[in-house]
Amino acid sequence: DAKTTQPNSMESNEEEPVHLPCNHSTISGTDYIHWYRQLPSQGPEYVIHGLTSNVNNRMASLAIAEDRKSSTLILHRATLRDAAVYYCILITSGTYKYIFGTGTRLKVLA
Amino acid sequence: DGGITQSPKYLFRKEGQNVTLSCEQNLNHDAMYWYRQDPGQGLRLIYYSQIVNDFQKGDIAEGYSVSREKKESFPLTVTSAQKNPTAFYLCASSTGTPYPYNEQFFGPGTRLTVL
Numbered sequence: 430d431a432k433t434t435q436p437n438s439m440e441s442n443e444e445e446p447v448h449l450p451c452n453h454s455t456i457s458g459t460d461y462i463h464w465y466r467q468l469p470s471q472g473p474e475y476v477i478h479g480l481t482s483n484v485n486n487r488m489a490s491l492a493i494a495e496d497r498k499s500s501t502l503i504l505h506r507a508t509l510r511d512a513a514v515y516y517c518i519l520i521t522s523g524t525y526k527y528i529f530g531t532g533t534r535l536k537v538l539a
Numbered sequence: 540d541g542g543i544t545q546s547p548k549y550l551f552r553k554e555g556q557n558v559t560l561s562c563e564q565n566l567n568h569d570a571m572y573w574y575r576q577d578p579g580q581g582l583r584l585i586y587y588s589q590i591v592n593d594f595q596k597g598d599i600a601e602g603y604s605v606s607r608e609k610k611e612s613f614p615l616t617v618t619s620a621q622k623n624p625t626a627f628y629l630c631a632s633s634t635g636t637p638y639p640y641n642e643q644f645f646g647p648g649t650r651l652t653v654l
Contacts, residue, residue: 470648
């Protein structure tokens with residue numbers, strides 16, 4: 430299973446943009462890049478996903494490198510409610526199994 | 540509202556006792572999952588079920604058992620054979636067809652403490 434590498438933690442000031450990086454150098458052609466986040470003492474929740482092209486939704490944007498070996502989750506204006514652990518996960522088409530790493534713990538400063 | 544419920548939120552048990560964690564979903568999802576999370580760690584897959592009356596072991600199934608008699612329910616039993624059962628347990632569900640992928644929906648979790 431392809432793995433991802435993320436920084437352990439990051440900090441951001443409130444109302445500033447946040448760029449959360451993820452490296453996935455062994456990604457295969459059938460792997461989708463998904464981002465989930467986990468608020469304290471809760472289950473993870475879906476944020477965004479992509480395959481090759483950049484993606485936007487109401488929560489965030491996902492920028493995918495041209496060679497797909499890395500991606501960046503962009504929160505355009507961080508709020509205190511965005512403080513969470515963010516997981517970058519590769520989902521191989523046809524599999525039921527997710528592999529969660531330790532993610533990036535985002536701290537948002539007021 | 541559709542969603543996944545796990546009960547109880549906190550559970551305390553004595554060492555050597557079996558305990559069953561509840562997971563119910565009304566999303567009409569075919570697939571259900573159980574994960575374990577230890578402090579500061581990511582989620583690890585215990586068991587998953589693609590359809591009623593069928594389930595597969597995940598990465599850390601030893602000391603756990605499951606059943607899937609109904610589409611809506613996927614209870615997890617933590618047996619006395621699990622050496623270190625204290626953890627945060629998360630249940631998830633997804634639609635049955637993983638093509639091109641499955642988005643998983645998670646419950647709020649049960650925090651199990653074995654005394």
